[in-house]
Amino acid sequence: MFSSVLSACVCGIESVPVHVEADISDGLPVMNMVGYLASEVKEAQDRVRSAMRNTGIRLPVKRITVNLWPADIRKAGSAFDLPIASAILGALGMVPADRLVNVLIAGELSLHGEVNPVNGILAVAAGAREWKCDCCIVPKQNAREAAAVPGLTVIGVQTLAEVIAYLNDETALQPEYVDPEELITQGEAEGGMDYADIIGQEAVKRAAEVAVSGRHNLLLIGPPGAGKTMIAKRIPTILPRLSMEESLEITKIYSVCGLLQKEEGLIRKRPFRSPHHTVTMNALAGGGRIPRPGEISLAHLGVLFLDELPEFSKPALEILRQPMEERVIHIARNRGNYTFPADFMLAAAMNPCRCGFYPDMEKCSCNTAEIKRYLGKISGPLLDRMDICAEVPGMEYERLTDRRKGESSAAIRERVSEAHEIQRLRYEGTPFRYNAELTPAAIEKYCALGKKEEAFLAAVFEKLDMSMRGCHRVLRVARTIADLDGSKRILTKHLSEAVMYRMGDRKFWH
Secondary structure: OEEEEEEEEEEOOEEEEEEEEEEEEOOOOOEEEEOOEOHHHHOHHHHHHHHHHHOOOOOOOOEEEEEEEOOOOOEOOOOOHHHHHHHHHHHHOOOOHHHHOOEEEOOEEOOOOEEEOOOOHHHHHHHHHHOOOOEEEEEHHHHHHHHOOOOOEEEEEOEHHHHHHHHOOOOOOOOOOOOHHHHHHHOOOOOOOOHHHOOOOHHHHHHHHHHHHHOOOEEEEOOOOOOHHHHHOOHHHHOOOOOHHHHHHHHHHHHHOOOOOOOOOOOOOOOEEOOOOOOOHHHHHEEOOOOEEOHHHHOOOOEEEEEOHHHOOHHHHHOOHHHHHHOEEEEEEOOEEEEEEOOOEEEEEEOOOOOOOOOOOOOOOOOHHHHHHHHOOOOHHHHHOOOEEEEOOOOOHHHHOOOOOOOOHHHHHHHHHHHHHHHHHHOOOOOOOOHHHOOHHHHHHHOOOOHHHHHHHHHHHHHOOOOHHHHHHHHHHHHHHHHHOOOOOOOHHHHHHHHHHHHHHHHHHO
16 A cells, blocks of 8 residues: 655755655554654654544554655655554554645644645745646645745645545635735834934935945945944834745745744735844854754845944854855855855944044044954955944934924835835846846846946046955945936946945044
């Protein structure tokens, strides 16, 4: 007696099809499981036995062999419990064989026969659609998440008995349905913060607006209490809404990491990750024995905010350099290579010295060597990747007592959304989404300058001894400023503002 069920194994953030086979034959009454299994998968036989017994199913006094193939892929996680039980039920003839065809099953079983939620269901459901499955049977608590994949019938189950009844057509379970667009719209409201709360600092808020509009990396530098963190933490309030495709990308990452609320379905807001400066290199980049995404992947299509930048360890900071350029992070292990998405906007804040008051020598208590050592924690290559560097000056008392409110986040967000729409239309059919992603070849096409602007940039290039990468970053930022201005051409005023942002670090590092 033989039966086979399709399930899936999550490798990185993608799913791989796994066929679960069960064979019942004469022999000693044991259950053997083979197929390069992790310890939690080997333990499934005890969970499956108890779940079936407590559901009223008596296993025959025969030899049961369960095989999970392909055998060269290591199977980990508890999502194989339900497909193993289903394959055994098929081999026993307790469910029709034709009901297991083109059906993907995943879920964990409790000893009492309840179906518990598992991580990575969105990746599994996306795989089921890719493999032309008609139906996907998953834990009830994961059903909304799986139903976010369009074109797939998702059945949420709570117990093993419910699965048996459904496969035997004894009960009619309604497919789970969610409206992804409605879910995303419901998640748009932000939690009370607004740029209107910040008194003054209009130039810094403008820098944040430009950075978000083109997804450029942003460095805020200034004395303690000037408002660096306050400005950075309000960046989520001006981020444009997620598209359906972007929401699915982010949700898949959070699902694999087990950070998705089981009833949430989809991530509804762009991520804003703010790890503490004690974060390890592996926690930031991702890794582990079974590699999982780190903070830079959890910030995919959102913002990674590093407060007190020089306090982070040097290895942690240096590992940011490659994903900042390539928008992905590569992790190599003996069992294979993993690639995680890391298309994030980096926002960082720091003091200019240990005491925080340099270059105000009346307040600064640091000597020259201490200042140089503190600023030296930020390497030249990392600093060169910061598109926009904005000084956040300390506030005077007269400004603090000014009761006039600044521009609201809603107004800024509207301009940012318009700039994003301009970029979406411009780069339709290309691998680019935002100005910050443009390659040198694409810069020549999309950031062409007139003679006057060319002469201005050439003069700046010579005077500031700018690198070619620095020149390209100026052009990308200028393209974004022109988009905010509604201009098809990059003008001198756009270049001038972009150069100002590029020169922001020279006061401290040169």
